[in-house]
Ligand code: PHE
């Protein structure tokens with residue numbers, strides 16, 4: 001897999017920050033900032049040669065949108081999916097939560113196009129609406145897909161907060177095969193990982209897992225406090241939260257650890273290449 005340029009991921013986050021700034025400081029479901037975020041993601045994908053679909057749903061009386069992008073080709077009975085929620089909370093611009101995951105998978109998708117990848121499996125990327133009210137967009141997607149569609153998904157990878165300012169490297173432990181793709185990659189880079197336990201049932205992988213789909217993913221930490229032992233292996237500050245700006249107005253472009261953002265995005269690229277090959 002290619003090495004993804006961390007500066008490109010960061011530049012996308014700059015665009016999402018600008019979108020929030022121009023729309024009252026938020027990119028929440030039901031706001032103009034959310035729709036502008038959708039337009040930004042979709043335009044970049046279409047320009048790169050993806051076929052994209054906007055899937056609409058209604059939540060809290062407002063229209064919501066999932067962006068679904070398919071890379072043409074590959075075995076449609078062996079779908080490899082990567083997803084990230086694109087909405088923020090009302091309180092802020094949501095740059096770590098979850099501009100980080102949204103921009104990370106965007107740059108991996110663009111790398112797939114640039115490489116003109118011919119995967120054995122079929123690749124699909126998704127940007128979910130209204131995760132923050134309880135995974136509304138991703139739940140709508142799995143319900144609409146039905147049992148037959150779900151059975152064709154070989155694995156769903158979720159990325160919700162991958163650039164936390166006081167980062168840890170947590171790997172979803174829900175499925176051993178998907179977990180190992182990530183842990184092997186980090187081990188080769190001599191970066192310690194821990195199993196992800198904070199997010200079980202709390203992000204867009206949950207609706208997939210609940211319906212029997214194998215899930216995996218990465219997380220750089222949220223409201224929990226980094227221990228001395230974790231600071232010794234990862235750097236950063238013991239006794240402070242992984243993301244002290246979680247769900248706050250200060251979750252801005254400054255609320256990102258550039259190294260974690262780049263490293264996790266490179267790990268996503270590796271997983272997408274390996275799992276679809
Ligand atoms: N789903 C949570 C949110 O968007 C964040 C989260 C992700 C928490 C992963 C734990 C693990 O607010």
Ligand code: CA
Pocket residue numbers: 003004005006262263266
């Ligand atoms: Ca990189």
Ligand code: ZN
Pocket residue numbers: 089097132247
């Ligand atoms: Zn959130």
Ligand code: ZN
Pocket residue numbers: 085097098131160161203
């Ligand atoms: Zn989130």
Ligand code: ZN
Pocket residue numbers: 172173174195196197200
């Ligand atoms: Zn877990």
